[in-house]
Amino acid sequence: MLLTVILAVCAAACNALSSVLQRRAARTAPQSEAFKLSLLWDMMRRPVWLGGIGAMIGGFLFQASALNFGMLSLVQPLLIMELPFTMLIIWLMFGIKLNRQLWLAIISVTLGLALLLASASPGGGHQAPTAQDWVITAIVCGGIAAFLIGMAKIKSGSRRAALLGIASGLGFAVTAALMKESTRLFATEKAAVLTTWPVYAMVAAGIFSVFVLQTALQSGNLVVVQPTLNVTDPVTSIGLGVALFGESIRLGAWVVLELLGVGLIFYGSVKLAQSPHIRGQDLMAPKEE
Template sequence: MISVLFAILTALSNGAASVLQRRAARSVPDTEAMRLSLIGHLLRQKVWLAGIGLVIVAAVCQATALATGPISVVQPIFVIELPATLLLAGFVMRVRVPRGVWYGVAAVTFGLALGMASAAPGGGSSSVRGAAWVPALVLTGIFEAALIAGARSTRGNARGALLGLAAACGYALTAALMKDAMGRLGDGGGAAALMTSWQLYATAAAGVGSLFLLQNALQAGTLVAVQPMLTLGDAVISILYGVTLFGEHLRTDWWLLPELAALTLIALGCVELARSPLATGNAVPPPGTRVK
């Protein structure tokens, strides 16, 4: 399936970008938090610019995936971004991958497989009908405002987790807007329908806002605090958008039990992976090793 292939490519790009951005954000002083000057500081760092390049690649792949498949199928696949990135980092740096990382990879992979098999997401339309966006945007705005207000009243990992969830909500909204915009392209309107749709420009605005929230999340807390909220939040909120806006369906009833088990496995796997030196940027290759 084309959508699954491009979702995997998106996950690889986003995972690598997240680690690079975390390395750059760690050098930003606390006084720059929640200010536009934070972005100016990051623009001077090559590692952050490399991460942004991967974000652009991911956006193209994500648009292709969403144009060819349901959002409730595409977005959950992104939970593999961290395990795939860490394994790739270990290979490139020629660093022995710790046993804990393999456990984390297994937990996330099995959790994703269990969740997808249990929920069996699918169906739905390619675009949003009527004025369904109005309540969705209002509720999203209220939720985001509450998370940001809570983050501003705390510090450290708590702030990072709240802002990570806010960024996840923003990225889920970006995906839903992107799918709606791409759906209008495929409904026969052509490029003109796409370029004149408000969803296209809202996608750009939501993406920039989400990026800003993510940089602040990574600056405020550790990857262990931010990544699980970002990964699970994006997947779960995207599924909510898929069901409520696009009419996609999931299995419920007793299927909720294995679905909850899958979420637990993914969360535990993300925490284990985020603790790895490969994720924090502290992994050191053996002496004399040339890193490609």
């Protein structure tokens, strides 16, 4: 389990570094290149952007390795650490002062995650999902996502952003479940893994999730989107881990502590997302010595 935790935390750190580096590179690109292929060519010539892409690839590999060794219900919640890591990286790279409120937010997310995992105590996870399991998952998750997106179309502003944030969190959780299944198949069928459907379903679910997330961010504030994403992804992943891979969590009175952990994560996410530094401001230049 320790190896899984280390790999998942490394994935979160890589994702945070990728976000900071790519955001900094994008903010220095000419506005005239927006929505043009020339923007991608310009980004490819920037070492900062390439570093962000490298970090993103590293995050994917760390996450895949973590899911190969450990449980979905453990790995996905740990990826919440991306938001606190983002703030810490901004602090270290750009010398931006973190006030008391931001430190409390970082502590809130971290303690909430620790409380959620300690009280849920994920375990088990040795069964392989059947075709019927995946069909039921597709129907349930696809139906919920379709409902959320349908409702978002008739809403506007923060309500639309929140609905789409939940839908994207659901999509990322399904993507992670498919990634875990793909790594399981790779361990047993290395030569034939690219001919199996979970790999391509993972890519499709990932693209869908990113698209919905970008639409959510276009519709409303990060303060609305980030907390809904940070709660929906781990909670859904825990449910999918139990339903698909036979993972177990503690229920009964432990649910109270688990909900408290989710609440702390939500509160900390809101406070961190309110920071102008998380929103991408003040990332124009590194700190001066």
